[in-house]
Amino acid sequence: MSSRHDRLEILDRYLRIPTISRQVTPEMIEAVRGLWRGLGLELTPLAAADGRGTPALYGELPGPEGAPTLLLYGHYDVQPTGDVARWKWQGIQCEPFVPAYFLDGRAVEPRLIGDEALEDLVLVARGGADNKGQHLSNILGAMDAVRARTACWKVKIILDGEEEHGSPNLEAIARAHRAKLAADVLIGSDGPKQKNAPTLVMGVRGLLTVNIVADNGQQASVHSGNYGNIVPNPVLPLARLIADIEERVRAWSAEHEAFRREASEVFAKWEDKAVWTPFLKPTVNINSFMSDGASLTLRRTIIPRTAHARLDIRLTPDTPLAAMRDIVQRAVADHQSRAPGITFSVETDGQPASYTSPARPEFGWLLRLLEEHGGEEAVALPILGGTLPLHVFTDVLGIPCLWIPAANSNNQQHDINEHYVLRHFYRQTALYAAIVSSRPM
The missing domain is CATH 3.30.70.360 (Alpha-Beta Plaits)
Structure with a gap:
């Protein structure tokens, strides 16, 4: 199998861990850590000072001495499944935590699909688009840059375990681990692209x-x-x-x-x-x-x-x-x-809302990389309609935050039949390798 097949197999295993928000068990956390450990990334649980809630998971990738620090954000908890009986794609019954794959409207086995055709697969599973597929592709891209010795950043990673019910303990976690989470800039991915175009967002409501x-x-x-x-x-x-x-x-x-x-x-x-x-x-x-x-x-x-x-x-x-x-x-x-x-x-x-000014140099830098790796003109938005816990980073930790949604539009996140077009998975990996391998001018 190609490296693309290998990476899809990693995503497949990740999505089979049913980390439903508010229902995450210690065994599930260990399964998540074990998956990442097998990829060479050790994730450490970070809890609030009083130990309440589901821990965030934290890891680091090495960078050149004296390099600035880039913090990557994602979340490993997922939405509840809703009515499992209604999970059907092209008339075929699907299970939320058993990924199913479709090409041109028919169910397929990915291992039998050619390397290039993998981009056109539709993956149906809870967490594919929101958010495991997105942050997996980001971190794999960062790891590619480290392995290629092109990394220009030290990379830190935080995976929230409670985003799907409002991240009630993330601020307490950030305050308890302020030094560990210190960074020059944060880049995260969640939510859909605008009309499937490369998208950069500077804030959230x-x-x-x-x-x-x-x-x-x-x-x-x-x-x-x-x-x-x-x-x-x-x-x-x-x-x-x-x-x-x-x-x-x-x-x-x-x-x-x-x-x-x-x-x-x-x-x-x-x-x-x-x-x-x-x-x-x-x-x-x-x-x-x-x-x-x-x-x-x-x-x-x-x-x-x-x-x-x-x-x-x-x-x-x-x-x-x-x-x-x-x-x-x-x-x-x-x-x-x-x-x-x-x-x-x-x-x-x-x-509160969170907003990072487009006057910062990261704005133009990321727009350029998005267009180079997205195949079309990028779209920039000042703010999303929804809410994410970015204020924890911008207001509490003082880190500017930029957001790159990496899922297809209309992916039905939070609903039955959540699905992820794998073109976005593979392109995001290449994008993040380029991000970690360069800096703003």
Whole structure:
């Protein structure tokens, strides 16, 4: 078999380790470490000071004496499978943790496929695109540069074990191991490319999660006829509060737009090639709105005892986490005085946006390498719509972060039938060998 076949076999073995987020066992961690150890990379578990959560895994590749340090980020946990019975590709039943391969719509055995044709294979498995295939290709490329003695960087690697449920302990891990994780720049890969073109991203939106309960103090829901105009209904006060929170967030955003102005100017040439302009502003999204005793099928004429809403507020560099949390708290306090008989309680949690300026020399350097190894013009985005824990590196550790998504568009990550077109796997390996073998001018 060719080296391409060998590397696909490594990916195949990696995807068979079912590291579902929140369900990662010590045995799975050892299986992951064993796979990498067999490739010549020793990964050490890094835990928070109090030992909670799933550890990150850390490793190093040698570089020339006095060379700068490049930190590579990925995550080895994966999403739950969803309904396993619905994992079907081209009508063929698939198992999430048993990789299946397809070429021109038919199931194939990769070992029987020619070297060049491997690029056109579609791999169906959980974690192929998100994120094992991406960080495996990156690290293999870095190892190629080290073996070829062309490396211009010392390379450090961190693999998050909790990314798929918000990386709740990554900041604590970073603070506990600050010296070990020190680096000059971080480059990571996650998510899909824009229209399958080589893609460079300079930031991610943050996320503020808000849980609000409105309570009228009753022991239970009551009859709407017998208690109407006597017992207050918590639903409308909660709805008005949410609407006011959205208005206040929009008002703040309108008055704070330094990031939005820079992004609109610097990235204008890519505006028609990628979706990013909607992500320059914050959004207030209602995940759920429920009232006590509610039913979609029963006719219940009640005044509910409580109403509960869960919001997510996507943050930009212009809308800091602390300021948005303060907006929520102030709105709750104001509405408390406007809603007699209703008590609001609120809980918030979140992580800030992260952004690295394109004025840094790494921006042009990576764009050039992306075009050289991607076969077409690269696309640059100021920010992703989603949230990744990059603030841990930019804000806590002071490391500039650049992001190179390496999965095909519409790869169905987080859904059934997650799939990875292997062209992106092989090209990413060559790209990272070139990255580690060069430096910004």
